[in-house]
Amino acid sequence: MIRLLPALALAAIATAATAQVGPPTSQRPCSANRQLVLKEGAVVLDTGPNTYARFVKGAGECLVDQFPEPAWVPSSNNPQCFIGYRCRDSSDEF
Template sequence: MKLVALTIALAAVAAPAQAISRYNSLDMSCAQVQSAVAREGAVILRYPSKRKPSLTLYDRYVEHGGFCAVGEYAANDWIPTADKAQCFVRACKPVNYDDDVLFN
């Protein structure tokens, strides 16, 4: 019985370590990027920097805030794709508790 309980506990701890898909956003249309994010919930997208094209930028993009860690929210972001210079996606960003939204 102890072995079963230990196995279940280890499986529960290992569950959050799921693989995440990685894509090059310039190889996909905006609709394909948004579809991949919606289908998988969270993906890593890579694309070249506008200021220094030899530098590859990447981030984790999510369907909604439920895929963000505690203390983060899903912020609007735009990335380049094969068909658009700016494709709408969401990325997890830290919550700024000092920001008073009512007075901005």
């Protein structure tokens, strides 16, 4: 059991490191934000103080019962930067 604790601690640190989000979208140019979404396919970004959202490049990144909805975020050079899409549930009300 004692040998297992260091392994669990390392796993927790590794998981926390991969879950880190980069600088807010408002601190990067619009094109850099968009390129990140296109490159990764799906990414969680910091959109403001304590606000995070998942953005995707297209419908292929959404679940079967979801659809892509255009998304805009603030960037350093554009307050309404088209970044890609957010997946919405088909049961969501507008």
